[in-house]
Amino acid sequence: MSFVVLLLAIVVEKFSGLRQRLQRDGGWLRELHKLETSPRLGNKPWWVLFILIALPAAVLGLLLVVLHPVAYGLLALPIHLLVVIYSLGRGDLLGGLGPFRDAWRRGDLQAAAHVAERDLSINADSGEQLLERVQGHLLWQAYQSFFAVIFWYFLLGPVVILSYRLLALAQEHSQNPALVERAGQLRHAFDWLPVRLLAASFALVGNFAAVSRVMLHELLSWDISAAQLINKAGCAAAEIPAPQAGPEGVSSLDTLWALLLRAAVLWYACFAVWALLL
Numbered sequence: 069m070s071f072v073v074l075l076l077a078i079v080v081e082k083f084s085g086l087r088q089r090l091q092r093d094g095g096w097l098r099e100l101h102k103l104e105t106s107p108r109l110g111n112k113p114w115w116v117l118f119i120l121i122a123l124p125a126a127v128l129g130l131l132l133v134v135l136h137p138v139a140y141g142l143l144a145l146p147i148h149l150l151v152v153i154y155s156l157g158r159g160d161l162l163g164g165l166g167p168f169r170d171a172w173r174r175g176d177l178q179a180a181a182h183v184a185e186r187d188l189s190i191n192a193d194s195g196e197q198l199l200e201r202v203q204g205h206l207l208w209q210a211y212q213s214f215f216a217v218i219f220w221y222f223l224l225g226p227v228v229i230l231s232y233r234l235l236a237l238a239q240e241h242s243q244n245p246a247l248v249e250r251a252g253q254l255r256h257a258f259d260w261l262p263v264r265l266l267a268a269s270f271a272l273v274g275n276f277a278a279v280s281r282v283m284l285h286e287l288l289s290w291d292i293s294a295a296q297l298i299n300k301a302g303c304a305a306a307e308i309p310a311p312q313a314g315p316e317g318v319s320s321l322d323t324l325w326a327l328l329l330r331a332a333v334l335w336y337a338c339f340a341v342w343a344l345l346l
Contacts, residue, residue: 069141069148070148070221070222070339070343071339072145073145073148073149073221074152074218074339076149077153077156077218081153081156086153087153087156090150091153091156091158096120096234096237097237097241099120100238101243103116103119103120104244104247105244110244113244113246113247113249113250113251114250116238116244116247117235117238117247117251120238121231121234121235121238122231124230125230125234128151128227129227131147132144132148132225132226132227135147147226148225151226151229152217152218152221152226152229154230154233155217155226155230155233156213156233157209157213157214157217158213161206161209161210162325164188165187165188165321167183167187168180168184168188168202169318169321172313172314172318173314173315173317173318177198177313180195180198181195181198184198184201188205190205195311197311199311199312199317200311203299203302203303203308203321203324204295204299206325206328207295207298207299207302207303207324210325210328211262211263211266211294211298212236212294215335216258216262217229217232218335218339219261219262219265219335220232222339222342232255232258235251235255238251239251239252239255256293256294259294260290260294263294263297264283264287264297266298266301266331267279267283267297267301268283270301270302270304270305270331271283271301271305273327273330273334274304274305274306274307274327274330275304275305275306278304278307279301279305281304282300282301282304283301302324302327302328305327306323306324306326306327307323308320308323308324
């Protein structure tokens with residue numbers, strides 16, 4: 069069923085607006101801010117994470133246990149699909165890059181810096197650094213929005229991916245430094261394996277030798293962040309040249325996106341083979 073759900077998720081994402089209607093985090097974020105400023109729980113970040121992440125995940129798990137024996141598990145399928153769609157990343161990745169691409173294509177570095185700060189929350193000291201950070205943004209957002217979600221769903225199911233997305237929301241939106249730190253630690257553990265598998269996928273669909281050189285020293289490292297690793301591996305696999313203003317710089321983003329699409333096809337092919345063998 070997992071592979072069918074992942075195929076349906078792509079169809080729903082491409083041909084409907086369900087994702088925008090489903091991904092409404094306002095209520096959960098209000099509870100986050102209420103608990104992290106609570107006199108009783110404000111200094112207990114682990115308890116806040118338990119209440120906001122472990123409890124919803126437990127409720128989902130109990131619901132699936134109840135529904136799974138009914139009608140050969142068909143009643144559980146829409147629940148799986150809704151959780152997968154909800155757990156995907158927020159926003160339109162390519163749409164968010166549109167204004168930056170237009171400004172960079174014109175060679176207007178000032179406008180590019182403005183829209184990068186406004187739309188992507190990216191700041192840089194130079195045009196070259198700005199493009200490099202946007203490239204890293206593209207790779208990281210594609211990973212955490214899609215690849216991490218489908219990996220953990222196929223491996224461990226909807227409860228884990230719901231936990232992953234709620235953990236990401238807590239890290240991104242919390243105003244409590246201690247809670248952000250704890251959420252970051254847990255998320256780092258979640259990301260350690262899938263980000264390395266994606267980097268290995270880049271080697272198979274891109275420049276194998278270049279990615280191998282990057283991965284050689286970082287393969288088992290716990291200290292490097294997922295964002296840093298995926299940025300290094302992606303740029304190496306796609307053979308991204310030095311940053312340039314104009315159409316050449318925009319083409320580097322297109323090259324990275326094509327690399328991500330090839331990696332996604334490879335992952336789905338592997339999922340299909342695995343599903344057939346089981």
